[in-house]
Amino acid sequence: MFELLGIPPQALFGQLLLGLINGSFYAILSLGLAIIFGLLNIINFTHGAQYMMGAFVAWMLLNYAGIGYWWALLIAPLIVGATGIVIDRLFLARLRDLDHLYGLLLTFGLALIIQGLFRNQYGVSGLPYSIPPELAGGRNLGFMFLPNYRGWVVAASLAVCLATWFVIEKTRLGAYLRAATENPTLVQAFGINVPRLITLTYGFGVGLAALAGVLAAPIYSVNPNMGADLIIVVFAVVVIGGMGSILGSIVTGFGLGLIEGLTKVFYPEAAATVIFVVMVLVLLIKPAGLFGRAA
Amino acid sequence: MASVSGQMAAAPAARATVEAASLHRAIFIGIAVFLAVAPFLLYPVFLMKVLCFALFACAFNLLLGYGGLLSFGHAAYLGTASYICAHTAKVWGVPPEVAILLGTASAAVLGLVFGSLAIRRQGIYFAMITLALAQMVFFFSLQAPFTGGEDGIQAVPRGRLFGLVDLSSDTTLYYVVATIFLAGVLFIYRIIHSPFGQVLKAIRDNEPRAISLGYATNRYKLVVFTLSATLAGLAGATKAIVFQLASLTDVHWTMSGEVVLMTLVGGMGTVFGPMVGAAVIVTMQNYLAHLGAWVTVIQGVIFVICVMLFREGIVGVLAKRLKRPL
Numbered sequence: 103m104f105e106l107l108g109i110p111p112q113a114l115f116g117q118l119l120l121g122l123i124n125g126s127f128y129a130i131l132s133l134g135l136a137i138i139f140g141l142l143n144i145i146n147f148t149h150g151a152q153y154m155m156g157a158f159v160a161w162m163l164l165n166y167a168g169i170g171y172w173w174a175l176l177i178a179p180l181i182v183g184a185t186g187i188v189i190d191r192l193f194l195a196r197l198r199d200l201d202h203l204y205g206l207l208l209t210f211g212l213a214l215i216i217q218g219l220f221r222n223q224y225g226v227s228g229l230p231y232s233i234p235p236e237l238a239g240g241r242n243l244g245f246m247f248l249p250n251y252r253g254w255v256v257a258a259s260l261a262v263c264l265a266t267w268f269v270i271e272k273t274r275l276g277a278y279l280r281a282a283t284e285n286p287t288l289v290q291a292f293g294i295n296v297p298r299l300i301t302l303t304y305g306f307g308v309g310l311a312a313l314a315g316v317l318a319a320p321i322y323s324v325n326p327n328m329g330a331d332l333i334i335v336v337f338a339v340v341v342i343g344g345m346g347s348i349l350g351s352i353v354t355g356f357g358l359g360l361i362e363g364l365t366k367v368f369y370p371e372a373a374a375t376v377i378f379v380v381m382v383l384v385l386l387i388k389p390a391g392l393f394g395r396a397a
Numbered sequence: 398m399a400s401v402s403g404q405m406a407a408a409p410a411a412r413a414t415v416e417a418a419s420l421h422r423a424i425f426i427g428i429a430v431f432l433a434v435a436p437f438l439l440y441p442v443f444l445m446k447v448l449c450f451a452l453f454a455c456a457f458n459l460l461l462g463y464g465g466l467l468s469f470g471h472a473a474y475l476g477t478a479s480y481i482c483a484h485t486a487k488v489w490g491v492p493p494e495v496a497i498l499l500g501t502a503s504a505a506v507l508g509l510v511f512g513s514l515a516i517r518r519q520g521i522y523f524a525m526i527t528l529a530l531a532q533m534v535f536f537f538s539l540q541a542p543f544t545g546g547e548d549g550i551q552a553v554p555r556g557r558l559f560g561l562v563d564l565s566s567d568t569t570l571y572y573v574v575a576t577i578f579l580a581g582v583l584f585i586y587r588i589i590h591s592p593f594g595q596v597l598k599a600i601r602d603n604e605p606r607a608i609s610l611g612y613a614t615n616r617y618k619l620v621v622f623t624l625s626a627t628l629a630g631l632a633g634a635t636k637a638i639v640f641q642l643a644s645l646t647d648v649h650w651t652m653s654g655e656v657v658l659m660t661l662v663g664g665m666g667t668v669f670g671p672m673v674g675a676a677v678i679v680t681m682q683n684y685l686a687h688l689g690a691w692v693t694v695i696q697g698v699i700f701v702i703c704v705m706l707f708r709e710g711i712v713g714v715l716a717k718r719l720k721r722p723l
Contacts (some may be wrong), residue, residue: 145521193705203467204704206524207661210654211700218694331532334650338529341522371540378533382514385526389517 109367115246117363123252123321125359126259127153129352130314131336133266134307136345140283141303142194144205150333151216152308155182156315157324158220161231171234171320178316179309186308190301213330220326228323255317262313263352270348279303338381344394354392417722418590424669424723425583432575441571442639447679448578449636454659454671455582456628461657462666463589464621465601466516469524470531471629471656473511476648477534478504478630483550483643484543493556493564497577497634504630505623507534512622516615528650535648549644553637570639577635581628586668588624597621629656651693658696661703664710667723673711 131149138146146152159181160174169177189212197204233251240249270276282289282296290296315329322328343354358377365376372379384392435444453475460466482500485491491499515526538544545551555564564570588594600607600614607614637643646652655678663674678696685692703710709717716723 139521143521145525193701196705200708202521203524204708206467206469206521207657208701208704210657211697211704214654214693214697214700216697218690218692218697221690222694330650334528334532337525338532341518341525341529374536374540375533378529378536381526381529385514385517 111245112247114367117367118360119246119248119252119256119363121359121361121363121366122256122356123359124362125356126256126263127314127318127332127355128336128339128359129263129355130259130310130317131332132339132343132351132355133263133348134310135336135340136348136351137266137270137279137310138304138307139345141279141286141300142198142205143202144194144197144209145337146304146307147206147209147333148189148213148216149209149308149311149336150329150331151213152182152186152311152329153315153318153332154220154326154329155185155216156312157231157319157322157328158224158315158326159312160316160319161229161324164231171316175313175316179312182312182315183305183309187301187305189308190304194304195297195301213333217326217330224326226325226327228325231319231324233320251320255321258317259314260356262310263355266310267348267352335377338377342377342381342384342391344391346391347393350393420721421586421668421723425579425586428672429579432579435575436568436571441567443679443683445567445571445574445639446636447676448574449632449639450656450659450679451672451675452578452581452635453629453632454656454663454675455585456625456632457656458660458663458665458667458671459585459588459628460621460625461660462670463594463597463601464618464625466618466622467524467657468515468527468622468625468653469657470511470527470529470534470650470653471626472648472650472652473531473534474504474508474626474629475633475636475652475656476538476643476645477507478633479637479643479647480538480544480550482634483553483637483641486556486638487550487553488543490554492560493558493638496556497631497638500634500637501627501630504633505627508623508626508630509619512619512626516618516622528653531648531653532650535645535650538645538648544643544645547645549642550637551642553641553643555638555641564638574635574639577631581631582672585628588621589668593617593620655696658700658703660710661708662699662710664713664716664723667710667712667716669723670710670712677711 131153135146135149138144138149156178159178160171163169163174163177164171193208193212194205197208237251237254240247242248270279278289278294278299282294282299286296286300318328339354339358340351342358343350345351358380361380362373362376366373432448453471457468457471460468460471478500480500481503482496485499486493486496511527511530514530515523518526539546543550555570557563558573562569562573564573596607596612596617599610600612600617604614633647636647659674659678660671661674662677663672664670681695682692685695688695707714712723
């Protein structure tokens, strides 16, 4: 058994894997935030609550309707995305012409409502959601033991991120989206229904958050507070990466997850704060963010 | 000719300013009189809670309402000052006025450091950075040995003010807190109406123009951020002496959200709005405390209602009716 800097490799790689998993959630969530910000110009404070809703909808599908993990992976983001569309039509659409600060305050209020309602209904102790049987167990990679489900989460998140990147950068729909981000008035003049595009974009970003929630459900227990603290870390990730670039969000998300994992191994006391420390350093060295354009 | 018409236009404006100033003076005197008799009508501890949060909200409003900067991490300054005040009063055994000053000073230093980081980015990023920095303070408070983790610092001695006045009586302490509150809000009022405050409003309304006029806007932003954090710290330190407790609640992001809510309900960018907002929210929390997690839901609903239908806040609407700035 070899050791690396006095750390057994099992522990090191185990934490790195956990870091990678957290990183995938950071990546998906910051991607959703960036897409929403691009078109709506608001920071979606409800994002953490919507991630939590994804996990809860998966749990409800299983416990109330007997629908398992694989269908939940598809249905939960659709349901939560639909609630997002309702939120946009009911509230955000009416705030478009106002200071963007109001969008932030509104989504903060909505996050309080959603989290409070779930807390009243389900308590704070957390509900179990088991790993689908197809992904139970794990395999020995020689240098570490890899639980199948964790490997799947990383692979699936990466695939989702890259698919999103592909849609936005390489398809016609993505071109509309990018054009509307640059100049909505001009795009509307070309006959594209920009208000609908904005609403659908919000629904899509929210759906991404819910998808991350479903992926997270078997790893972390399903808990009304699961998104509340996470979203603040994701905000820091967004500040570090800057919201200008899709690939930038993905790289920053995974990278910071790894840094967090490494910190857990070498200096566990700082694990909770390391991402904020990185944020401070980035603000000092490159205020616009690693991939950001100067504002 | 142009200068004459300019003067003629300036005269009514100047009269309106003078009228507003005398109205404000009357309201401040009214507040002082109310504060003097209030403990005979209401429970002093409840009043002190309202006053601490009112000062906190006024400090926050100085930054948001007049600087146009939305900080989502003001709990960091309230909480840090509260911890430092509680620690110095309890462990070092310093008198309460020194503990409050030390707490306030710690918030000032923290505000200066965090402010200089946060003003490097604008708008939405500013809010996210302040929130993330405050969360860092929260985790620090959770882990640092001197804060007592989940327990907080309990049984903080109220001590004797200047070594003379025993503060263990709620009524005595109430008058000290009321004095601190009045001094704090008058200081804020003075800042808002100083030349510095005028430049601040110019930056809030149009930063590029203020820059083009030669103002070093970042320096103004940093000064107002530090002032706001300092006054939030004064509120937090006073609160620690009042409740003899400093806990994680004071540094949690929900506290940062609450002060935003108080300011929004009362009226952003008004002098008296945050005080009204704080009174409304604290009263609501007091009466609805038995509802548990529903309080969060109700606060969320108030947020949504305020943003959708009531953006000017209570005092903002009043000011519009009276056609006077309040």
